[in-house]
Amino acid sequence: MSDPVSALAGKVSEGPVRIEDLAPRAMITVRGKLSDTAITEALASVSGLAMPGQRGIAAEGEKRLAWMGPDEALLILPRAGLDAALSGLTEKLGSAHALVADMSDARALFRLTGEDAALRDTIAKVAPVDMMRFPTGEIRRTRLAQIAGAFWMPQEGTVELVCFRSVAQYAFDLLSQAAVGPRVF
Amino acid sequence: MLILTCPCCGVTAEETEFHGGGEAHLTREGPGSDDAALEGYLFHRENPRGVHFERWRHVYGCGKWFHAARDTATLEWFGFYPAQTSEPPEALLEQIRQKRPGWRWRDFA
Incomplete structure (x- = not known):
């Protein structure tokens, strides 16, 4: 590729x-109610960052985890971590009502x-x-x-x-x- | 210039970051409704000089729809409230009653 x-x-x-x-970095949009702890916990565990509150953004090195709306979060990671983060999020979200979309490109x-x-x-x-x-x-x-x-x-x-x-x-x-x-x- | 506060993300911004969605709290008449009701839904809108309820979308921000109440003459905002309701919250109506005694908008007063 x-x-x-x-x-x-x-x-x-x-x-x-x-x-x-x-x-280029990996950018992943997660849609789903951020009041649902299953979703915020999945984001926190995959990113290693605490889920920020309204309009907040957490940062560490090249990693960012942003509150984009009441039902939208943006995860920015080093590009090499894209596939692992996508599969990690999908697995951790399990049956929670959420969508994971690769927006890197x-x-x-x-x-x-x-x-x-x-x-x-x-x-x-x-x-x-x-x-x-x-x-x-x-x-x-x-x-x-x-x-x-x-x-x-x-x-x-x-x-x-x-x-x-x-x-x-x-x-x-x-x-x-x-x-x-x-x-x- | 209107300055709005989005109740979904809490941002206060000027109107070019938003998009007006017209009159609030319309009943969507469809199949099964009579001609007069459908005509009213499609074409008849309030055009008051004074208190008005509107739909807005935070189009450049969080993307969410919400409701707003304002005075069309003074451009004063009375409040912003979530989209997931079919009528304005009572606290907001009470606030408008105090500021504009005797106001009336459709069935609300």
């Missing part, structure tokens, strides 16, 4: 904010790094989010100009952002243009 490649093959935009297209993942204020400024220009008060450890699904996207801050000075793979070039151009030019904050 051919090797997975990211949408923009690792493209980087340098500037006040560095925008980097990250290497459906999305693009970017990392933005830079001075914290410049970074918040860049996102604030393209998304209707109050970036002055956006905390670390929270995931925000929102609109990036004309496309859907989601982002979170693993720590101050870093933003990770996902969008659909088909609009990766748009997102990259949008962010790299927002990163230069007049500051809002």
